[in-house]
Amino acid sequence: MSITENFHKIKSSLPKDVTLVAVSKTHPSEIIQEIYDEGQRVFGENKVQELVEKQEILPKDIEWHLIGHLQTNKVKYIAAFVDTIQSVDSEKILKEINKEAAKNNRKIKILLQVKIAEEDSKYGLTLDEAKILFTEIINNKYSFVAFSGLMGMATFTDDTQQLKQEFSVLQNLFNDLNLNKTEHTLSMGMSGDYETAIECGANSVRVGSAIFGSR
Numbered sequence: 001m002s003i004t005e006n007f008h009k010i011k012s013s014l015p016k017d018v019t020l021v022a023v024s025k026t027h028p029s030e031i032i033q034e035i036y037d038e039g040q041r042v043f044g045e046n047k048v049q050e051l052v053e054k055q056e057i058l059p060k061d062i063e064w065h066l067i068g069h070l071q072t073n074k075v076k077y078i079a080a081f082v083d084t085i086q087s088v089d090s091e092k093i094l095k096e097i098n099k100e101a102a103k104n105n106r107k108i109k110i111l112l113q114v115k116i117a118e119e120d121s122k123y124g125l126t127l128d129e130a131k132i133l134f135t136e137i138i139n140n141k142y143s144f145v146a147f148s149g150l151m152g153m154a155t156f157t158d159d160t161q162q163l164k165q166e167f168s169v170l171q172n173l174f175n176d177l178n179l180n181k182t183e184h185t186l187s188m189g190m191s192g193d194y195e196t197a198i199e200c201g202a203n204s205v206r207v208g209s210a211i212f213g214s215r
């Protein structure tokens with residue numbers, strides 16, 4: 001199947017209230033433009049330099065999501081245009097985002113990334129850390145940051161039971177924080193596990209290789 005066909009197949013299989021973030025990392029701008037021309041507006045990238053280069057050439061109404069670990073010294077390059085930073089995994093990065101958003105006189109939407117996978121290579125806050133930062137944000141400690149929801153990455157596995165268990169941890173936190181799906185994002189699921197993630201409550205999925213092919 002072509003990339004366009006992959007895109008339409010996945011897009012039409014998603015429930016209406018689930019947002020598709022098309023993860024275009026490593027793929028060239030011409031390919032992103034093809035999917036844009038099919039109507040997609042939300043794209044995810046994991047590297048700052050690549051995101052900046054693509055943002056410069058591609059249409060300005062794209063909603064760019066940064067989904068990879070972000071270093072504090074790089075926030076300044078994306079603060080003027082990024083729609084959502086999904087990978088907020090420390091207080092330090094949150095402070096820096098707030099500072100750079102203030103310089104640009106805009107609010108940046110953020111998701112708190114929580115570690116739900118069992119493997120320890122993945123970034124993310126513990127449940128307690130996430131609760132603390134959430135409380136700080138809603139108490140206006142970061143006035144140029146808009147709390148938008150939670151993000152998590154499950155273990156890379158075919159074991160559906162394990163996936164469900166890991167996704168449920170994030171869904172439970174979402175409920176504990178009294179978040180709701182009309183206002184807030186629960187970003188879980190990638191090419192291999194987005195269907196399971198949706199069963200477990202995700203209202204936003206980050207799909208790369210199932211649309212664009214392998215990297």
Ligand SMILES: *Cc1c(COP(=O)(O)O)cnc(C)c1O
Pocket residue numbers: 023025046067068153189190191192206207208209210
């Ligand atoms: C690369 C990436 C994805 C997409 O992965 P695929 O398996 O290609 O769909 C989703 N989320 C994050 C955080 C990523 O880095």
